[in-house]
Amino acid sequence: MNTRRTLATTRRVLLQLRHDPRTVALMLVVPCVLILLLKYVFDGQSQVFDHIGAPMLGIFPMIVMFLVTAVATLRERTSGTLERLLTMPLAKQDLLVGYALAFGLVALAQGLLAFGLTVGLLGLQVAGPTWALLAVAVADGLLGTALGLFVSAFAATEFQAVQFMPAFLLPQLLLCGLFTPRASMATWLHWISDALPLSYAVDATNKLTTQTGFGSAVAVDLLVVLGSALLALALGAATLRRRTA
Amino acid sequence: MKNPPAIEVRGLRVARGGRPVLHGLDLTVADSSVTGLLGPSGCGKTTLLRCVVGVQRIESGDVRVLGHPAGSPLLRDKVGYVTQAPSVYADLSVTENLRYFAQVLGAARTDPARVLEQVGLGEHEHDLVGRLSGGQRARVSLAAALLGTPELLVLDEPTVGLDPVLRQDLWQLFHRLAAQGTALLISSHVMDEAARCTELLLMREGRLLAQDTPQGLLTATGAHDIESAFLALVAGSDTEPARGTGDTR
Numbered sequence: 001m002n003t004r005r006t007l008a009t010t011r012r013v014l015l016q017l018r019h020d021p022r023t024v025a026l027m028l029v030v031p032c033v034l035i036l037l038l039k040y041v042f043d044g045q046s047q048v049f050d051h052i053g054a055p056m057l058g059i060f061p062m063i064v065m066f067l068v069t070a071v072a073t074l075r076e077r078t079s080g081t082l083e084r085l086l087t088m089p090l091a092k093q094d095l096l097v098g099y100a101l102a103f104g105l106v107a108l109a110q111g112l113l114a115f116g117l118t119v120g121l122l123g124l125q126v127a128g129p130t131w132a133l134l135a136v137a138v139a140d141g142l143l144g145t146a147l148g149l150f151v152s153a154f155a156a157t158e159f160q161a162v163q164f165m166p167a168f169l170l171p172q173l174l175l176c177g178l179f180t181p182r183a184s185m186a187t188w189l190h191w192i193s194d195a196l197p198l199s200y201a202v203d204a205t206n207k208l209t210t211q212t213g214f215g216s217a218v219a220v221d222l223l224v225v226l227g228s229a230l231l232a233l234a235l236g237a238a239t240l241r242r243r244t245a
Numbered sequence: 246m247k248n249p250p251a252i253e254v255r256g257l258r259v260a261r262g263g264r265p266v267l268h269g270l271d272l273t274v275a276d277s278s279v280t281g282l283l284g285p286s287g288c289g290k291t292t293l294l295r296c297v298v299g300v301q302r303i304e305s306g307d308v309r310v311l312g313h314p315a316g317s318p319l320l321r322d323k324v325g326y327v328t329q330a331p332s333v334y335a336d337l338s339v340t341e342n343l344r345y346f347a348q349v350l351g352a353a354r355t356d357p358a359r360v361l362e363q364v365g366l367g368e369h370e371h372d373l374v375g376r377l378s379g380g381q382r383a384r385v386s387l388a389a390a391l392l393g394t395p396e397l398l399v400l401d402e403p404t405v406g407l408d409p410v411l412r413q414d415l416w417q418l419f420h421r422l423a424a425q426g427t428a429l430l431i432s433s434h435v436m437d438e439a440a441r442c443t444e445l446l447l448m449r450e451g452r453l454l455a456q457d458t459p460q461g462l463l464t465a466t467g468a469h470d471i472e473s474a475f476l477a478l479v480a481g482s483d484t485e486p487a488r489g490t491g492d493t494r
Contacts, residue, residue, distance in 0.1 A: 012334070015341055079330075079334070079335070081332045081334060084332040084346075085349065087299065089318070089321040089349065242316065244300060245261060245301075
């Protein structure tokens with residue numbers, strides 16, 4: 001890996017975003033609008049908003065980052081620029097980490113906005129430290145970015161890339177414990193749920209909203225989410241081939 | 246010591262999607278030359294170029310570039326490659342594209358301005374690539390390959406869709422680069438571009454029909470232009486016996 005090439009890639013991806021203000025606005029505003037909707041859907045039932053508002057703080061950014069990253073990297077593959085880059089002295093990690101850093105920055109901005117709205121304006125009750133909730137939200141955004149980078153290898157068109165969202169993320173959403181507590185699921189569902197990274201993200205936010213302090217259990221959940229993001233990045237690197245058929 | 250040839254290909258076989266595309270090619274491209282790779286659409290030109298830059302999976306054979314195996318990490322800042330479709334970022338400006346590729350190559354900061362001048366796009370440096378015409382985009386793609394002064398340039402149909410004046414300018418640029426020691430391998434399906442090359446490779450259906458200078462080809466076939474020479478060579482190769490059709494004449 002080479003720092004200059006990685007940062008050049010990050011800078012290039014951010015420049016591309018700067019030329020596309022509509023996408024940036026959608027990435028930053030859409031999660032906030034959804035959280036706002038959620039608040040008023042459960043108007044008068046503040047304990048419900050406290051229960052699902054916190055996980056949503058991580059889930060919405062994850063979905064948005066997944067879609068943006070999957071399509072952006074797929075574009076790189078189909079436009080021929082990936083092939084050009086792979087004939088140049090650019091390591092695969094330079095490219096993937098460069099992408100992850102750029103979209104990670106966006107995830108951070110998005111997390112800060114959604115967090116400020118939820119905890120500051122909408123008065124979400126958090127028992128644990130609020131910075132930890134922000135950390136989980138940003139980790140979720142990073143996970144979405146890494147999963148998006150990974151699945152773009154299996155999509156030949158942008159249509160397919162978008163279809164990977166329901167295929168890849170909605171099962172995680174159903175099994176993460178948001179709709180039914182994970183403990184009350186059938187054993188085999190619980191096993192699958194245990195293998196999916198979003199479950200740990202939701203576990204972490206649940207603990208943070210109900211328990212005071214930053215316990216080791218929350219730290220483990222957070223590490224699992226970040227570890228899954230790293231694993232998805234490594235798998236993404238393995239799918240990048242300099243020589244193709 | 247004499248330089249190794251820019252490209253040396255021995256017994257190259259490639260299949261794509263289970264279908265053989267190249268059937269055992271042997272060829273050499275000398276350094277400081279402008280070599281034209283000519284043949285009809287679909288004859289395997291692009292596949293051969295992909296082998297040279299090391300992005301094509303091959304079945305068997307040997308491809309050496311500047312004395313190293315094709316695709317070797319040592320070659321990544323010595324070989325410039327331009328694909329047929331412009332491979333640049335449509336959502337960045339011309340300069341932003343070139344600056345990024347220059348940083349990846351570790352080229353000088355002044356390089357983007359130099360290559361822009363070479364392809365005649367100086368006044369478009371701040372334009373978004375997506376707003377340029379097809380020919381201008383192709384030239385941005387070419388400019389990116391010129392960054393860092395590569396020793397070998399592999400260009401896939403770089404002059405398609407350009408007006409005659411621009412085409413002439415680019416061919417003059419190619420010869421200036423060759424005079425400075427760069428080897429160029431340029432594919433085209435337009436036979437009238439052949440006369441502008443110092444050396445020609447004629448391809449058809451995954452096989453090499455001839456490797457010669459333009460003048461040598463005309464003399465050998467007795468033809469008046471490269472197109473007729475190509476047709477004469479095709480006619481000659483089709484009457485060769487035992488080409489897998491059971492013909493034992």
